[in-house]
Amino acid sequence: MNDILAVGSVALDTIENSTGRIDDTPGGSLSYFTCAAALFKKVIPLCAVGTDFPPFSEAWGTDRKFDKSNLSVEEGRTFRWGGKYSKDLDFRQTLFTELGVFENFEPVLKGRAKNAGFVFLGNISPHLQLSVIEQSRKDSFKALDTMNYWIDGFYEPLIEAISKVDLLFINDQELLHITGRKTETSSILDILELGPRYLVLKKGKNGAFAFSKDRYSFAGIYKDTALIDTTGAGDSFAGGVMGYLASTADPAKTRIGWKEVRNSLVYGAAAASYAVEGFGLSSLLGASKKDIEKRASEIPL
Amino acid sequence: MNDILAVGSVALDTIENSTGRIDDTPGGSLSYFTCAAALFKKVIPLCAVGTDFPPFSEAWGTDRKFDKSNLSVEEGRTFRWGGKYSKDLDFRQTLFTELGVFENFEPVLKGRAKNAGFVFLGNISPHLQLSVIEQSRKDSFKALDTMNYWIDGFYEPLIEAISKVDLLFINDQELLHITGRKTETSSILDILELGPRYLVLKKGKNGAFAFSKDRYSFAGIYKDTALIDTTGAGDSFAGGVMGYLASTADPAKTRIGWKEVRNSLVYGAAAASYAVEGFGLSSLLGASKKDIEKRASEIPL
Numbered sequence: 146m147n148d149i150l151a152v153g154s155v156a157l158d159t160i161e162n163s164t165g166r167i168d169d170t171p172g173g174s175l176s177y178f179t180c181a182a183a184l185f186k187k188v189i190p191l192c193a194v195g196t197d198f199p200p201f202s203e204a205w206g207t208d209r210k211f212d213k214s215n216l217s218v219e220e221g222r223t224f225r226w227g228g229k230y231s232k233d234l235d236f237r238q239t240l241f242t243e244l245g246v247f248e249n250f251e252p253v254l255k256g257r258a259k260n261a262g263f264v265f266l267g268n269i270s271p272h273l274q275l276s277v278i279e280q281s282r283k284d285s286f287k288a289l290d291t292m293n294y295w296i297d298g299f300y301e302p303l304i305e306a307i308s309k310v311d312l313l314f315i316n317d318q319e320l321l322h323i324t325g326r327k328t329e330t331s332s333i334l335d336i337l338e339l340g341p342r343y344l345v346l347k348k349g350k351n352g353a354f355a356f357s358k359d360r361y362s363f364a365g366i367y368k369d370t371a372l373i374d375t376t377g378a379g380d381s382f383a384g385g386v387m388g389y390l391a392s393t394a395d396p397a398k399t400r401i402g403w404k405e406v407r408n409s410l411v412y413g414a415a416a417a418s419y420a421v422e423g424f425g426l427s428s429l430l431g432a433s434k435k436d437i438e439k440r441a442s443e444i445p446l
Numbered sequence: 447m448n449d450i451l452a453v454g455s456v457a458l459d460t461i462e463n464s465t466g467r468i469d470d471t472p473g474g475s476l477s478y479f480t481c482a483a484a485l486f487k488k489v490i491p492l493c494a495v496g497t498d499f500p501p502f503s504e505a506w507g508t509d510r511k512f513d514k515s516n517l518s519v520e521e522g523r524t525f526r527w528g529g530k531y532s533k534d535l536d537f538r539q540t541l542f543t544e545l546g547v548f549e550n551f552e553p554v555l556k557g558r559a560k561n562a563g564f565v566f567l568g569n570i571s572p573h574l575q576l577s578v579i580e581q582s583r584k585d586s587f588k589a590l591d592t593m594n595y596w597i598d599g600f601y602e603p604l605i606e607a608i609s610k611v612d613l614l615f616i617n618d619q620e621l622l623h624i625t626g627r628k629t630e631t632s633s634i635l636d637i638l639e640l641g642p643r644y645l646v647l648k649k650g651k652n653g654a655f656a657f658s659k660d661r662y663s664f665a666g667i668y669k670d671t672a673l674i675d676t677t678g679a680g681d682s683f684a685g686g687v688m689g690y691l692a693s694t695a696d697p698a699k700t701r702i703g704w705k706e707v708r709n710s711l712v713y714g715a716a717a718a719s720y721a722v723e724g725f726g727l728s729s730l731l732g733a734s735k736k737d738i739e740k741r742a743s744e745i746p747l
Binding site for chain 1: 635649
């Protein structure tokens with residue numbers, strides 16, 4: 146069962162940067178993750194949206210393999226996020242957040258979601274991430290992403306959730322934030338001692354590292370990317386990584402090993418390279434699995 | 447030929463900290479390195495001292511294996527350094543530096559020094575380090591140590607010297623200083639792309655890491671150390687590492703591999719743990735090879 150159960154936010158984003166602006170475009174961590182990972186394997190997204198969200202096949206494309214059984218459409222408005230980026234896209238400011246029906250979202254796994262071999266816990270409350278871990282298959286390969294907001298306000302449940310996953314996706318600032326240290330290397334050891342076997346350290350335009358307890362690897366970025374909107378780059382990266390991993394082995398039979406994690410980085414980078422080439426999901430949705438594989442093969446590893 | 451050719455400073459140190467003060471005690475990077483490494487293999491120290499330096503067998507002990515043929519005693523005063531430490535020993539201030547005969551030191555390798563299988567380039571001018579590299583055996587295993595002073599004022603020759611060695615010893619601040627980056631992980635790649643196959647990242651009381659292009663390892667410190675004077679800890683660490691490495695293989699026949707570098711960390715940490723237990727060389731000189739090995743076996747790796 147190499148399905149990928151994925152939980153995260155599904156939102157309508159309003160994004161403004163020096164190249165333009167878009168209103169109420171489908172986004173959120175789960176949207177980007179799904180549109181990247183579902184090129185490789187069947188994704189079972191788990192979230193709630195409002196009645197104002199477009200049909201999923203319209204928002205996430207018709208050529209992606211995803212199972213809608215764990216998505217619920219509820220009376221009310223979809224989670225909305227508005228953000229404005231600095232000219233170089235290195236910084237962003239949240240302009241507004243309206244939780245909508247997401248405020249009362251309680252993840253309940255249904256049907257084949259309970260049997261998924263891969264679980265992605267996107268950037269949502271650690272309490273919800275823990276609930277999904279509880280309900281999911283014990284021997285599934287689990288990965289978690291988070292952000293500063295949860296490190297600040299939900300430290301203990303976040304650490305508990307991290308301790309229960311196989312892989313942590315994190316950027317360099319968040320890494321130091323979690324451990325309270327000044328240096329990355331000691332922080333990496335701290336995380337790997339908490340429980341995860343792998344840590345993927347995302348560095349945006351400076352590439353990404355993967356670490357196990359005794360190995361590490363670096364992958365650059367796809368160099369000919371036309372940078373338009375970096376929203377969802379990290380979630381698309383995670384989608385490429387998890388999609389690739391799910392296509393390599395069944396974790397119930399084979400332990401996901403270093404070689405697979407190392408090789409997955411370029412699929413993450415390739416998915417992210419598409420995600421940033423247009424506003425919202427548009428450019429990622431225009432990419433096929435072959436497109437991702439072609440770019441992945443051109444990224445230095 | 448597993449001799450270790452080592453170049454660095456030999457000084458008379460005046461050290462002041464919250465536990466006491468000592469005047470004109472034998473020190474300098476080469477003294478500490480030699481007293482640690484010469485427990486494992488024959489060291490050929492290369493330096494010049496003044497006529498006021500005590501006999502080497504008195505300064506460096508009689509049970510260490512070192513070859514005096516590349517040490518010169520010159521008319522004039524020995525290099526002198528005076529420093530004062532903060533209460534927690536984390537910071538130090540240089541009070542004075544008198545170069546003495548070291549000002550005109552030009553390394554010229556004699557006899558078996560030219561044939562040494564291991565070369566340690568201690569913390570001296572990169573120009574002198576390059577000169578020693580030029581004169582030493584091509585297939586020798588070379589390691590280099592440096593400090594902020596040389597990074598600031600001698601950047602280009604330092605980078606050239608680093609590009610020609612197998613292993614770089616460096617602490618975390620110096621690492622970021624050299625690369626001009628904000629994060630360790632990208633800096634580590636930069637250094638390994640310059641040429642060294644290994645990087646040993648020293649973190650004082652937080653242990654040390656070794657990195658190759660695809661592997662890494664961490665070693666803690668010896669936990670029962672009575673911290674008195676941290677002068678020479680890094681050089682003693684390098685001495686333990688290089689001494690151990692020289693005892694494992696002849697680099698002309700066998701390439702020094704990851705396993706050896708990884709295992710060497712605890713010998714470095716053990717040597718450093720002795721060095722810091724007394725003022726100057728006193729405590730390190732009181733340690734036998736067996737003492738170092740015993741502590742090494744108790745350090746987490």
